[in-house]
Amino acid sequence: MRSMVMDHGTGRTSGRTAIEAVGLGARYRRRWALRDCTFRLPAGRICALVGPSGAGKSTLLSLVSGLARPREGSVRVWGEAPAGASARVRVAHLTQEKPLYPRLTVAETLRMGRELNPGRWNPRCAERIVRDGQIPLDARTGTLSGGQRTRLALALAFAKSPELLLLDEPFAGLDPLVRHRIAALLLAQAAEHGTTVVLSSDLLAELDGVCDYLLVLGDGRVRLAGEVDDLIGAHALVMGQRRGEALPPAIAAHPVVEAQLSGRHFTAVVRRKGPVAAGPWEAAEPSLEELLLAYLRAPGAPDLIAPSAEPVAAPVRRRPGNNPGIPGMPRNGPRGPAGLRGPAALRDVRQNPPDSAPRTRHTHHIGHIGKGAAA
Numbered sequence: 029m030r031s032m033v034m035d036h037g038t039g040r041t042s043g044r045t046a047i048e049a050v051g052l053g054a055r056y057r058r059r060w061a062l063r064d065c066t067f068r069l070p071a072g073r074i075c076a077l078v079g080p081s082g083a084g085k086s087t088l089l090s091l092v093s094g095l096a097r098p099r100e101g102s103v104r105v106w107g108e109a110p111a112g113a114s115a116r117v118r119v120a121h122l123t124q125e126k127p128l129y130p131r132l133t134v135a136e137t138l139r140m141g142r143e144l145n146p147g148r149w150n151p152r153c154a155e156r157i158v159r160d161g162q163i164p165l166d167a168r169t170g171t172l173s174g175g176q177r178t179r180l181a182l183a184l185a186f187a188k189s190p191e192l193l194l195l196d197e198p199f200a201g202l203d204p205l206v207r208h209r210i211a212a213l214l215l216a217q218a219a220e221h222g223t224t225v226v227l228s229s230d231l232l233a234e235l236d237g238v239c240d241y242l243l244v245l246g247d248g249r250v251r252l253a254g255e256v257d258d259l260i261g262a263h264a265l266v267m268g269q270r271r272g273e274a275l276p277p278a279i280a281a282h283p284v285v286e287a288q289l290s291g292r293h294f295t296a297v298v299r300r301k302g303p304v305a306a307g308p309w310e311a312a313e314p315s316l317e318e319l320l321l322a323y324l325r326a327p328g329a330p331d332l333i334a335p336s337a338e339p340v341a342a343p344v345r346r347r348p349g350n351n352p353g354i355p356g357m358p359r360n361g362p363r364g365p366a367g368l369r370g371p372a373a374l375r376d377v378r379q380n381p382p383d384s385a386p387r388t389r390h391t392h393h394i395g396h397i398g399k400g401a402a403a
């Protein structure tokens with residue numbers, strides 16, 4: 029079961045802000061790719077950017093890095109316009125293509141990185157990441173495997189000493205073992221350098237234990253945003269014997285994000301209005317993957333912008349159903365008695381994570397390492 033340990037000392041709704049978007053919108057010709065995006069990402073987080081294909085994830089990353097300009101609204105990176113010279117050097121953006129010159133060797137690529145980033149280049153960091161991956165320095169980058177290319181691209185990105193690292197699908201096309209190594213590398217480097225990371229991925233199981241902040245897009249809009257702990261704590265996963273055609277009234281009394289009724293059983297993810305009543309069912313906090321799957325399967329579920337993701341500059345325009353007054357949210361005081369009982373199977377997986385699972389450095393995340401993160 030997930031730990032309820034929270035770091036109240038960090039002041040989630042205050043502190044440095046890495047990204048703040050207000051009413052952000054972008055479009056390609058006549059079609060909006062992103063609309064009315066409003067959220068804040070505090071510094072020091074590892075943020076998962078999730079959404080179905082075409083939801084606007086790459087577009088958002090391009091707006092944040094200054095590669096694209098917004099059509100409406102604004103985005104600030106470390107308080108500045110992303111396209112400005114000073115914001116640009118503080119941000120590294122690894123696009124899906126991970127562009128490398130195929131005819132250059134690894135050593136030549138690192139040399140080029142140094143020449144392009146005078147004053148910020150950290151050669152020891154780049155060399156260590158390449159050496160740990162046993163990548164031959166004299167190999168041409170065009171001959172590297174997918175995992176080696178990703179590692180080299182991450183070496184280039186981290187050696188630039190960015191304060192904000194944007195990664196577009198860094199795990200795509202990698203086998204599970206390589207994904208695990210890359211995730212561990214990412215966590216270790218981000219912890220060592222204090223880098224804020226935004227990581228888009230559709231490998232949901234991999235994100236648990238890696239990310240402590242969540243931004244879910246759907247159809248170009250923000251659907252979920254906030255600390256992972258807050259968002260998970262606001263929901264319950266309920267499983268039980270089905271009696272009749274509908275969910276038990278005590279469960280349906282909570283806003284239902286997604287329900288599956290099959291055979292004699294039901295499974296539902298609900299947004300808790302309070303403790304889930306005891307009954308002939310089991311209730312537990314969903315894992316990050318379970319929460320994400322529920323929202324991805326239910327595109328009509330109301331969005332939820334947690335207080336931890338509200339911009340300082342402008343209040344969130346709430347759509348119907350986006351009710352922040354949920355037990356478990358820090359602005360609403362301490363968590364009430366959860367009254368949640370975890371199914372033995374889920375509890376077992378979460379209490380016995382693989383030793384090698386990468387762990388986040390964030391204090392409030394320690395103790396709820398996910399199920400084989402990036403395994």
Ligand SMILES: Nc1ncnc2c1ncn2[C@@H]1O[C@H](COP(=O)(O)OP(=O)(O)OP(=O)(O)O)[C@@H](O)[C@H]1O
Pocket residue numbers: 056057060061079080081082083084085086087088
């Ligand atoms: N260069 C472009 N020209 C026209 N439309 C585009 C362009 N790039 C993206 N789009 C459209 O904008 C929307 C958002 O695309 P985007 O690539 O940001 O989504 P995504 O969530 O990153 O998708 P994926 O997970 O498949 O990479 C989609 O409808 C896409 O078709």
